[in-house]
Structures are given as structure tokens and as C-alpha cells.
Amino acid sequence: MRYRTLGRTGLTVSLASLGTGGPSRLGQQTHGDAAKARQVIRRALELGVNLIDSAANYGDSEAILGRALSGVARSSYLVATKFFPYRDDGSIITTEEMVSSCERSLRRLSVDVIDIYQFHSVVPESYRDVVDRLYPAVVRLREQGKIRFIGITEYFFPDPAHKMLELALADDLWDTIMVKYGILNLSAEWQVLPLARKRNVGVINMSPVRVKLTRPDELRKVICRWKETGLLPGDVSDEGALDFLVRGPVSSVVAAGYKFGAAHDAIATVLFGTGNVTHLEENIEAILGPPLPVADCDRVRQLFGHLAESEGDTG
Ligand SMILES: NC(=O)c1ccc[n+]([C@@H]2O[C@H](COP(=O)([O-])OP(=O)(O)OC[C@H]3O[C@@H](n4cnc5c(N)ncnc54)[C@H](OP(=O)(O)O)[C@@H]3O)[C@@H](O)[C@H]2O)c1
Secondary structure (H helix, E strand, O other): OOEEEOHHHOOEEEOEEEEOOOOOOOOOOOOOOHHHHHHHHHHHHHOOOOEEEOOOOOOOHHHHHHHHOOOOOHHHOEEEEEEOOEOOOOOEOOHHHHHHHHHHHHHHHOOOOEEEEEEEEEOHHHHHHHHHHHHHHHHHHHHOOOEEEEEEEEOOOOOOOOHHHHHHHHHOOOOEEEEEOEOOEOHHHOOHHHHHHHHOOEEEEEOOOOOOOOOHHHHHHHHHHHHHOOOOOOOOOOOOOOHHHOOOOOOOHHHHHHHHHHHOOOOOEEEEEOOOHHHHHHHHHHHHOOOOOHHHHHHHHHHHHHHHHHHOOOO
16 A cells, blocks of 8 residues: 555545445445445455545445444544535534534444544535534534544535635635545646645545446446537547556556546545445555556546536536
């Protein structure tokens, strides 16, 4: 494994880290069961992963993690989790609700302290209100020793231009940010990643492959849409738009996606979400292996760099 420093937290984190949400949720959403999820978690630790990301609302992920990590030395892993600051009607939760979410996460994870406690999927329109209402209470949790560092994650679908993270980085309140950055989502490299580096904020990259790079049908659909709307040249192949990346040590489009997601030097760690041990091993091998050739990264930016602001892949 390779390790990087997670910005101002000073934590040493594995370059490849395990996510327990996304379309897989440790396999809860797909093909897995709790025993397989446990294998994934234990294998990740064996391969040197030391950061695992979860959230209060990722189904049973926190509880599965808590059970799988029982008996594992607490000093050998870092746990990041999140609370969702909104109710179903979009209103902001109370400080009491946030504290109760934190207490539940501590219980389910079976830990005394959460290493990184994150505001989950904050949108730019309500960023200021969310911070004003909840940030002081999260600081109190830190003072009480229940959490160590405070982070914030974006909700990429309605905010592909990372407006929320631009506000967050201007505030300078955050130890870490979680951003979506990848082959079809390049816009973080314009403002967010340079600013995070300047402010020494730890950057966790989420969802670098998700569904567009793992499901050829989804990739074809988005490529066709971008061609139809003139965002991509007509001669880009519908089926094989990213096939130029698969050569030499790059075994698949998925591997290319994880390599790309880990390459930027402002990124401390790239999360992969899986419920499958083979995928886990492939992803770590991809992230730790040689980076994509510079010419291929240039081609990625030439093809997709211009549409990141308003038309980036939202899946
Ligand atoms: N706003 C937020 O806070 C936010 C949003 C999104 C994600 N996250 C965090 O970031 C983590 C990573 O995001 P993600 O789970 O969307 O990540 P991802 O790693 O980009 O995508 C995961 C998807 O790819 C599949 N996959 C993984 N490795 C594969 C491989 N080698 N070959 C084929 N398919 C593969 C997984 O299914 P299999 O189970 O079949 O492998 C799953 O469907 C989440 O788990 C979560 O912790 C946070």
C-alpha cells in the first residue's frame, strides 16, 4: 500500500480506501451478504487499507463494519462516517438530532471515537444555514472526545460544479472534504483541488467509477447524449469511447477510472465501494500500479474537460 497525509489532520491514510456506500454498500445493494462484506473489510485491512468511510444512512453498513472490526486493533484503522443534515422535507435537522445520529454511529461502529465526522451531501443553497445551525454542536462533540476531525461531503448530482465545496473552502472550517473527481468529472481540478491543497484540507475522492465506468450501457448512454447535444465530436465511438485507455498494464476501463482518480497530488485517498473481494483486489492493484500515460490523460481532458462545469456525468 502507499500512504499519503490527509491534509491538516496529519493522519496517514492509505491511497486506496474502502467506501461502504454507493451503489454497492458492501454488497448490501447487489450480490453480497454480511459474511461477504466482512471478508471484504478484513481483506482490505490485510492489503493495507487503513481508512473506511461510512454514513448513518448507508443501510446496515456501520453495524456490519462494527462487527467486522471487532477484535481488530483500533490503532490499525481510521473510521470516517457522516450525518445527513436534512429531513425528508429538506428542512435542516436540530442539533439534538445530529448528536443522536452521532451517538448511534458510535454504538453501531462499536468505537469510542469517530476519526472523521462529516456533514453528508450538503448542497450550496443551504450550506450557510447548515453550518450556522450545526457546526458549533459538532465542535462540542470534538471537545467531548467523540470525534477527532470535521469534514464535509458534496452531493454531486445537483451540484456537479462543486459550488458547495467552493463555499466550504472559502470558510476554512473543514479538516477534510469529499469530492467526486474522475475521468468524466474533471471540474474539481479547476478550483476545488488547488484551493484544498493551498488550505491544506484533506481531500477524499469518492465514486471515481460508480456506474458510468462499470456498466458499458450507462457509458454508451451518456456518450450518445453528449454527442447528440454537440458536447462531444461525432466521431467518438458510442460503445468504446474509453477503450483507448485499456492497454499495457491498464486492464479495464474500471482500472483506468481508479488510476485517474488517485493521480492528482491534492488527493490524499481514493475510495472504492465494493462487496466483492476480487473487485477489491483489482481496484487496489490498479490504484497502486503505474499511472495512466500522460498522453492518455491529455486525451481524457481534451474529450471531457470542457463539459465538466455544467454537463459532467452525474451518476
Ligand atoms: N456524498 C457522499 O458523501 C458520497 C457520495 C458517494 C460516495 N461516497 C463514498 O464514496 C465511496 C465510494 O463511492 P462508490 O461506492 O460510488 O464508488 P465506486 O468505487 O466509484 O463505485 C462502486 C461501484 O462500482 C462497482 N465496482 C467496484 N469495483 C469494481 C470492479 N473492479 N469491477 C467492476 N465493478 C466494480 C461496485 O460494485 P461491486 O460491489 O460489484 O464491486 C459498485 O457498484 C462510497 O462507498 C461512500 O463511502 C460518499
